Amino acid sequence: MFCLEDKQRRDTMPKRIVYMDYNATTPLHPEVKKALVEGFDIFGNASSMHTLGRQAHEEIEKARKIVADFLGAYPEEIVFTGGGSESNNTVLQMIDCGSATCRCMSKGRLGLVTTQIEHPSVLNVAQYMENKGISVEYLPVDPTGKVDLEAYRRALAKNPALVSIMMANNEIGTIQDIRTLARMAKEQGALFHTDAVQAVGKIPISVHELGIDYLSFSAHKLYGPKGVGILYVRKGAPYCTFIHGGHQEEGRRAGTYNTLGIIGLGKAIDVASQEMEEEVARVRALRDKLKEGIQERIPDIHVNGHPTDVLPGTLNVSFYGVEGESILLYLDMEGIEVSTGSACASGSLEPSHVLLATGVGPELAHGSIRFSLGRENTMEDVNYVLEKLPPIIQRLRSMSSAYSVSSMGRSA
Amino acid sequence: MDWLYSEIVKDHFMNPRNILEDEGSFQADGVGTVGNIKCGDQMLVAIKVKDGVITDCKWKTYGCASAIASTSMLSEVVKGMKLEEAYHITPEEINRRLGGLPEHKIHCSVLGDKALRAAIDDYYRKTGQEDKIQKEKAVIVCQCMNVTDKDIEKAVKEGARTYLDLQNKTKIGTVCGQCKEQTIKLLEEYVHLYG
Numbered sequence: 001m002f003c004l005e006d007k008q009r010r011d012t013m014p015k016r017i018v019y020m021d022y023n024a025t026t027p028l029h030p031e032v033k034k035a036l037v038e039g040f041d042i043f044g045n046a047s048s049m050h051t052l053g054r055q056a057h058e059e060i061e062k063a064r065k066i067v068a069d070f071l072g073a074y075p076e077e078i079v080f081t082g083g084g085s086e087s088n089n090t091v092l093q094m095i096d097c098g099s100a101t102c103r104c105m106s107k108g109r110l111g112l113v114t115t116q117i118e119h120p121s122v123l124n125v126a127q128y129m130e131n132k133g134i135s136v137e138y139l140p141v142d143p144t145g146k147v148d149l150e151a152y153r154r155a156l157a158k159n160p161a162l163v164s165i166m167m168a169n170n171e172i173g174t175i176q177d178i179r180t181l182a183r184m185a186k187e188q189g190a191l192f193h194t195d196a197v198q199a200v201g202k203i204p205i206s207v208h209e210l211g212i213d214y215l216s217f218s219a220h221k222l223y224g225p226k227g228v229g230i231l232y233v234r235k236g237a238p239y240c241t242f243i244h245g246g247h248q249e250e251g252r253r254a255g256t257y258n259t260l261g262i263i264g265l266g267k268a269i270d271v272a273s274q275e276m277e278e279e280v281a282r283v284r285a286l287r288d289k290l291k292e293g294i295q296e297r298i299p300d301i302h303v304n305g306h307p308t309d310v311l312p313g314t315l316n317v318s319f320y321g322v323e324g325e326s327i328l329l330y331l332d333m334e335g336i337e338v339s340t341g342s343a344c345a346s347g348s349l350e351p352s353h354v355l356l357a358t359g360v361g362p363e364l365a366h367g368s369i370r371f372s373l374g375r376e377n378t379m380e381d382v383n384y385v386l387e388k389l390p391p392i393i394q395r396l397r398s399m400s401s402a403y404s405v406s407s408m409g410r411s412a
Numbered sequence: 413m414d415w416l417y418s419e420i421v422k423d424h425f426m427n428p429r430n431i432l433e434d435e436g437s438f439q440a441d442g443v444g445t446v447g448n449i450k451c452g453d454q455m456l457v458a459i460k461v462k463d464g465v466i467t468d469c470k471w472k473t474y475g476c477a478s479a480i481a482s483t484s485m486l487s488e489v490v491k492g493m494k495l496e497e498a499y500h501i502t503p504e505e506i507n508r509r510l511g512g513l514p515e516h517k518i519h520c521s522v523l524g525d526k527a528l529r530a531a532i533d534d535y536y537r538k539t540g541q542e543d544k545i546q547k548e549k550a551v552i553v554c555q556c557m558n559v560t561d562k563d564i565e566k567a568v569k570e571g572a573r574t575y576l577d578l579q580n581k582t583k584i585g586t587v588c589g590q591c592k593e594q595t596i597k598l599l600e601e602y603v604h605l606y607g
Contacts, residue, residue, distance in 0.1 A: 323452060325476035326425075329416070333426065343452045344476035344520070350587060351452065362450045362588075399431045401456040402449040402474030 016335045018381045022221075022313055022374030023170050023198060024339060028264070029223035029375070035267035036225065039260050046257040047248060056259045063266025067230055070269045071215070072206030079231045079252050080262050084197040085121035087216035087231040088164075090242035090253075091193045092125040095134055095161050097240040111160030113190070115139040115147055116357040117174075118166055122195055123353070126164075139165075143358050144306040145174030147181065156188040163192050167199035167215075171341060171354040171370055172305030173314025175203060182211045191237060197221055197229075201272040202280060202311050213237040219261070223375065224268030228261030275375075283373050284312035286382050290371060291315050293386040298393050302364055304355060313373035316341075318355075318364035321403030322396040327369055330392040336385055341368040363402075417477060418511030424481035429488050432458055432470035440470075442538065444530025447523045451556040451587065453479045457487075457527040461535050466490050466498055471527070478513050478520035482506050486524040499532055499546070501525050522558045526550070553594055556587035561598055568602035575599060 019027075028036070039059065044052030046060050061075070068075040081087045095112055114126050116138045123138075130136045137155040140148045147165060156163075163185040168175045182192040193214035196205065201222040207215055214237065218229035233239050233252070245254025294301065294317060304316040319327065324340030331338055341352025343366060351365035360368075371385070397403040415422050432438060440458035447454035453475030460468040469487040473480050486506055490498045503522040507513055513521055536544045550560035559582045567581040575596055578584055585592050 321449075321474065323475050323479075326480060329425065329477050342476070344478075344517075362452070366449070366452045398433065399428060399472055399480065400474040401445060401447075401454050401472035 016384065018336045018377070018384055020371045020373055020377065020381070020385070021337050021339050023173075023311075023370065023372035025220050025226065026223045026374055027376065028225065029268060029271050031271050032224055032264050032267045036260060036264050039263040042259055042263070044259075046259055047246065056257065059259060059266075060257055060262050063262045063269075066266045066270050066273070070205075070273050071200070071232060072208050073232055074235060076250070077207075077232055077235055079233055079249050080258070080265070081229045081231050081253055082255075082258070083220070083227055083229040084119075084195065084216050084218035086242070087218075087229050088119075088121045088193075088195055089125055090231055091214045091216070092122065092129060092162070092164060093242060094238065094240045095129060096132055099240065109159055109161035109190070111135045111137070111158055111162075113137045113139065113152070113155045113160045113163045113165075113185075115141060115165055117141055117145060117169055117171075117354045118164070119170055119195060119197070122164055122166070135160075141174075141357050143360075144309075145169055145172050145304075145354070145358050146306065146309070147176055149184075152181065152184065156184060156190060159188065160190050163190050165192075165194060167194045167196040167205075168203065168311050169305070169354060170198045171352055172316045172358070173198075173311035173372075174306040175199070175309045175311065177309075178212065179210050186211060198311060201269070201276055202313070204276075207232050207234070219265035219268050222268050222272055225261050225264040228258055228265050230265070279375055280312045283375070283377070286377055286379060287313050287315050287371075287373050289379065290373070290382045290385060291317075293382065294389065297386060297390045302360065304358065304360060304364075304368060311372075313377075315371045315373075316355075316368060317371070318360060318368040319393050319397075320364070320367065321400045322367050322393060324366055324368055326396050327367075327392060330396065331369075331385075331388065334388045334392075336388060339370045339372075341370065342366045417481070417513065417517070420485075420509070420511040421477065421481040421513065424484040424510070425477040428480055428484040430468075430470045430484065432456065432472050438468075438470055440531075442531040442533070442535030444527045444532070444534055446527045446530055446552065447475075447558075448555040449474050451558075452476070453520060453523055455479070455483050455523045455527040457483070457524070457531045459490075459528070459531045459535065461495065464495050466493050466495065469528075475523075476517075476520055478517040479523065481510060482513075482521035482524045483527075485509055486528060490528060495532055495535075495544075499529060501528065519558055526552065526558075553598065554582075554584040554587075554591045557583045557585075559584040564595065564598050565602050568599065572599075573603060 042056050044056040046056040064075045064078050067078050112134055126136045139151050165181055167178050178194055185192040191213045194212055195216045197218045200217045213234045215232035220226040243254045300320040302318040324342030325344040328340045341355050343351045351362050355365035355368055441461045443458045445456045456472040458470050459466050469490050471483045471487050473483045503525055507521050533545045550562035552560050563582050567578055572578045572581050584595055
């Protein structure tokens with residue numbers, strides 16, 4: 001009996017889970033979980049005038065203040081939304097707002113400038129705007145993922161209404177020089193938005209110092225709950241409501257306040273403001289150790305992204321001659337959870353648009369694995385990955401027709 | 413918790429059968445390679461033949477779990493099979509034996525039978541039996557989506573008349589697009605024949 005039970009347990013659960021997919025989403029911080037549990041009973045509608053309503057309202061304004069302080073903004077510049085995708089949609093769709101009564105940005109200018117490496121929640125909205133007749137420039141990036149400044153200059157010369165460039169890339173972790181990019185946009189009279197979903201809590205941000213007009217963020221990337229985020233809107237920047245209805249958020253975003261989500265978001269930011277510095281240094285050391293370990297143990301690899309201007313926990317590696325989904329699934333069998341830029345994993349047959357934009361070529365894009373580390377990872381986790389990964393790559397290469405016959409001239 | 417694919421796929425992915433570990437010592441009678449690593453999968457199939465029967469089949473695959481499992485299953489199925497029979501094995505047959513692949517993964521299983529046919533053709537060529545190579549055999553036009561001239565012909569017979577019709581039916585040329593010119597030429601030929 002004991003043996004059978006033991007076997008069943010082994011069959012259904014890997015002996016150890018090493019989660020290294022923090023750029024996809026994060027578990028709740030214990031402090032956030034505590035705040036959420038305590039917040040369950042705060043059910044009043046924050047728009048109501050009575051005591052329970054005012055109690056909810058107070059919690060929301062407390063969270064707004066925390067977020068504003070953390071980002072170097074004024075509280076009234078923070079709009080709570082349903083997450084990063086909604087924040088991005090709100091800003092990008094302002095370009096061709098048809099309303100004659102709002103202070104939208106489109107007066108005389110109709111172009112959008114963005115990059116080839118944005119998240120789908122920007123890229124696909126840009127495409128949608130293009131279908132509606134807006135001209136869109138998709139800026140190329142260099143092999144490290146940095147925006148091509150010459151192309152940017154040329155695009156700005158066409159007087160676009162809005163520029164939207166992500167602060168840090170979700171796949172390769174490359175961090176853009178937002179201050180410079182925002183200044184260049186301003187000089188040409190264009191508004192500047194940054195999707196900072198991956199950056200908030202990982203690199204210091206002061207929106208006023210950066211000189212940006214809009215910023216998107218989502219709580220679940222920083223140990224907060226899913227389905228809640230923010231949009232920073234600079235005081236005086238044009239704004240059109242995306243979700244029309246009630247007068248919540250000063251008429252900027254309708255819908256009954258998501259009190260619980262906002263409490264969780266506020267707590268996540270509160271914790272980050274205290275732990276960020278130490279945590280970033282710790283995670284960066286783990287990532288560096290993982291990177292060095294892989295470089296030492298596995299031949300024929302390519303590290304994607306920028307060598308230094310990169311998110312502390314992100315490591316994107318391509319393995320010659322092996323396909324990413326296979327690596328991912330073998331790692332999953334060992335309890336190691338990562339993601340890949342291979343086409344097979346996406347189901348679209350197109351490998352990662354980000355990696356292709358950096359010019360690595362489809363072969364390496366198909367063979368890419370993203371490790372994204374976070375607060376629950378330890379040095380033991382890194383060592384565990386360094387123990388399990390090399391034999392997996394070796395095994396897949398030994399059965400790969402591309403490792404021995406590849407044009408790279410490599411042989412197994 | 414359910415795995416992504418069937419248990420059979422999982423088994424053949426985790427414990428692949430008949431991998432060609434040592435190309436030098438296997439001494440294949442026929443070898444075929446199809447696919448393209450740019451498109452995400454490539455397969456090499458090597459066979460040994462005696463008296464018109466495949467006595468051994470080994471392989472190498474660059475690709476996802478479905479591609480690896482498909483080739484592994486194929487190598488098991490064809491052992492002991494007559495060449496004529498193996499020549500006509502279909503992806504549907506492999507897919508069925510694997511317990512079914514998800515819709516978006518079926519294309520991963522279509523390379524195996526093509527690699528096998530390439531290996532058999534190689535054997536025929538080496539043994540002076542070129543006459544047995546079936547001239548009307550399908551030729552891959554779109555490497556990325558594994559669409560053959562036969563697939564184009566079939567699509568035209570079913571009513572496709574434009575490049576867009578063809579793309580909707582077969583997904584041809586939807587990745588790198590390099591095959592567009594050749595596709596349009598073939599399309600015109602088939603439309604002329606069946607239109």
